[in-house]
Amino acid sequence: MTTDIKNKKSALAIAAVLVVGLVLGAAILRTDKVQPAGEDHGHAEAGHAEEGHGDKGHDKEGHSDSDHHAQAAPATRGPHGGKLFTQAGFGLELSIFETDVPPEFRIYLYHEGRPVPPEQAKVKVRVERLGRSPELFDFAAEKDYLKGSATVEEPHSFFGTIEASIAGQALEFKFEQAEGRVQISEEQLKRNGVDIAIAGPARIRSSLQLLGEIRLNQDATVFVTPRLAGIVEAVRANAGDRVRKGQVLAVISSQALADQRSEVLAAQKRLALAKTTFEREKRLWEEKISAEQDYLLARQAYQELEIAVESARQKLGSLGVAPGESTQGLTRYEIRSPIDGVVTDKKISIGEVLKEDAPIFQVADLSSVWVELTVPAKDVNALKVGDAATVQSSAFVAQATARLSYVGALVGEQSRNATARLLLPNPKGLWRPGLPVTVDLTSDEVAVPVAVLAEGVQSLGGGPVVFGRYGQLFEARPVETGRSDGRYVEVLKGLTAGERYAAKNSFLVKADIGKAGASHDH
Structure with missing residues (x-):
């Protein structure tokens, strides 16, 4: 009897388990199901809700x-x-x-x-x-x-x-x-020294950082050539020497110069004879002893020789030779410096046979130099002649101001860069050609509608951001920046005038966002 009762209880328990299983199965079958497509299409957090931040601030329509x-x-x-x-x-x-x-x-x-x-x-x-x-x-x-x-x-x-x-x-x-959002109270801001500023209009003096190199001022640099073929007899200047205008740099012996001087001397002798003949014929004609025709012929011959002498002297003068130098020898030719400056190159030796067009000296006036700049194509239109610039040496502590004197009209096919040039005063000779420098070019002030303090721009996610302040929240706003003068940065996109943002110590907000893991992984 007892055994039958136990068997009946076991059967009831099994039946109950079966009923519950059938009910749960029916419920599962009624549940909506979506078959996986097996593809990953982009943003994986399209409905992510931030947790644990408490008060979230307010939007423009008053919804918290x-x-x-x-x-x-x-x-x-x-x-x-x-x-x-x-x-x-x-x-x-x-x-x-x-x-x-x-x-x-x-x-x-x-x-x-x-x-x-x-x-x-x-x-x-x-x-x-x-x-x-x-x-x-x-x-x-x-x-x-x-x-x-x-x-x-x-x-x-x-x-x-x-x-x-x-x-x-x-x-x-x-x-x-x-994403990119963190809650920071006013008390925390004060304690960490984070200042809040308001984005708005500003006047920005555009600045462009470029690399440059000191070069010779080609407008104040000359190449000295002998202008006559000859043999070098003496060299009186070396590279690095400071020379004055008219100072003798070298002496050569030139047969061509001897021929030219001989021509001048012969012309002068003929002119003296013609002058004597002209004066005699003039006197005889005045005394009515000789015919007028003889007087006129003598005068014509005298005037023609005057022209010949003057032409020979000018040819000699074009070579830089003074007539008085001929007393020291017809072949002696003194090569002189055409300007005050420094000998920057010398290509002449005693005994060398020179051609008339051989560049034997380079003399440069280093009281001013050029600063040649390489300008990316995107920045060329931002430059104009007359812009002020600050030049700094990368080899020693030195700084000077200059003006932009030239902006190239062409962009290199390979480099995609243009050339610009500064004229830099160099009264003490401090700026030596070949010296690398950095240049800070500054153009006129420009009014921009939206700007933020430079210290308020941080880098996050591979681009510049500004941390907007909304109630108790900071949110990273990616921005597109424009001109900057080191103090203000123009905001072209991403922030509107009147918005509040973290300025001083904004890097602390960036650190809090990083610690909170609030940036979104795209």
Whole structure:
């Protein structure tokens, strides 16, 4: 009897377990399922909600982030790596795709676990960012997904609302994701010395850092040539010597010079004879002893010889030879410096036979030098003649000011660089040709609509960012920068006038974001 009772109890227990198993199985079968597509399509955190930051501040429409958290629908990871929302048997997966394209929203649709053609749905996404007006994205069918109508700008940190109509079924989902965001109280800011500034208009004196090299001022440099062939008899200057204008640099013996001097002397002798004949014929004609024709012929001969003598003297003078030098020998030729300066090159030796066009000395006036600059093509239009510059030596401590005197009209085909030139006064000879220098070029002041203090710009994620202040939150805002004068930096994109941001000690905000792991991994 006792055995029968035990058998009946065991049978009832087994039956109960079977009933529970059937109920659970039915429940699982009724649950909506989405079959994995096996593809990873870009942004894997399209619905990530930041946790543990408490008060999140307020956006322009007065919604607090705590309200957004309350309204955001729970979601899971979808087969394409996006955020999957489900409702009434329908599934909607939202991802941010950015592989080889600017970031864009992509939406995949499902019903009862099966893909839905994108043409059968209408979707709109409203995005609200801290300190910004809402953005509305429309969607159009493309391949097996819906593509957003605009680029999803960085940072990908916002509260969003999805409104969809799939096969006549109206759906709405809310989500939030945050990146590059950290909460810091006013007390913490004060304790760490982080100052808050306001982005706005500023006057920026554009500055451009370039590398350069000191070169000879070619406008004050001469090459000395003998202008006559001859043999070198003496050399009286060496490279590095300082010389004065007219100082003898070398002496050569030239037969061509002897011929030229002989021509001058012969012409002078003929002129003296012609002068005597002319004066005699003039006197005889005045006394009516000789005919007028003889007087006129004598005068003509005298004038022609005057011209010949003057021509011979000018030929001699063009060689830099004074008539009085002929007393020291017809072949002696003294080569003189044409300017005050320094001998920077010498190519002459005693006994050498020179050609008339051989460059034997280079003399340069080093009271001024050139600074040659290599300018990238993108910066050429920012330069203009007359711009001020500060020149600093990279070999020793020295600094001087100069003006831009030349901007090249051509860009190198290989280097894609242009050449610019500064005229640098060098009264003490400190700036020697060949010396490498750094140049800080400064143009006129320009008014810009949005600028921030230079110390407020940090590098994060491979680009410049400014940490905007929104309530108790800081959020990294990627910016496109323009001109800078070392104090202010022009902001072309990413920040608007009137926004507050971390200025002094902004690197501490960057450190807190790094410690909090708040930057998003795209």
